[in-house]
Amino acid sequence: MKLYDYVLSGNCYKIRLLLDFLELSHEKRAVDFFPGREHKSDEFLQINPLGQIPVLEDDGAYIRDAQAILVYLASRYDPTATWWPVNDPSELGRVAQWLAFADSITSTASAARLHDVLGYDLDVAQARAGAHRLFRILDDHLANQELQGFNWIAGSNPTVADIACFPYVALAGDGGIELFYYPAIQRWIRRFVNLPRFKLMPGINIFD
């Protein structure tokens, strides 16, 4: 199994997290995302015509899109079926719903970070406003989960929904989005950091 990876990418980090949580042996192939733009090279476009990372190569097939890779890995390699809870349709529906939400976080909070950290040319005020709209929804949801005794997005166990939402929420400060507005999100970040086999990535400075 091979992960096409970039260390500062939150989307690649999602896959690294699940590979570690499931203790799956794999190799990493570093993609020169910045400044080399290797993900837009002819060679890489053969692997992923969208020119995006991460890509996972497994059993001779390429899987693209962070959320899709999470679903693939958890469905295939999680014997407990908790990260992608196929045996519980209502929980599975909630997980899928928050996977889509994670994509919206990428297009807002991650965009603001790309602007501030890597100098991308985009409307950063709009990206930040969009992130705050989503973070309010997530903070409300996590606060009400806590009041019902649930620590995680979809219920009492962490799922791929938590992994998909975690990186660009935890990195939001890099894009000028203040996390102290969202106490329930901050508590959830701290619980996530305390999961067994969790590893930090550069820019996430939370220590247990």
Place this chain on the structure above:
Amino acid sequence: MKPSELEAGWFPAGLQNYVLPKTAGRVVIADNDIALWRGEDGQIRAWENRCPHRGMRLSYGIVRGNTLTCLYHGWSYDGAGACAGIPAHPELTPPKTIRAKAYRAADAGGFIWVANPGETTAPPSIDGDWVPNRSVHIDATPVSLNELAEGMGAGLVSKITDHAGIVRVHGVEEEILLAFLDMKKHGAMIHTSVPASASEDVAIAVSKLTSRLRQVFKASSAA
């Protein structure tokens, strides 16, 4: 220079569970950036949010035992704010003049309260057992506790400070604690606590009413 003094009195800085033991967090009171942290002793502490060494926010710091260590160069401070160690000079006993500026801090009614170092009044004393319920960020600060209570459809039963009081909310059996924290350019935080005896339904109802305040106290520029 930004002011380093708060107005007189005690401010509701957050819910007690905003800062769990052995963690640090950031809070803004008016124009003042403040690090809140608890050691393993559980005691809440509020310091100016800048390391005396290079100005790094201490809210990024790491708590070990009952000391806070700055993330930047590892200077550590004991529970009273005195510098306890400088990694680059392991042999050195830090001079007593190196200190984090400490505010007063206390837990009461499910909230963390912060006041100036020289505040002479005691922290609010609130009867009964309360549990933290909800903290919500709003864009526009209410002009008064009365306006906040009205915005929630609540009646003020008794005032604790200018920013906190006991209120009765329409449709909710128990009286609740309601407070707001003015963060000036950052808007404001609303905090609520409910009696420890409150049911889960009451807790969720209060949390939802609190989050609805975002629609009441919107930025004036918002359409």
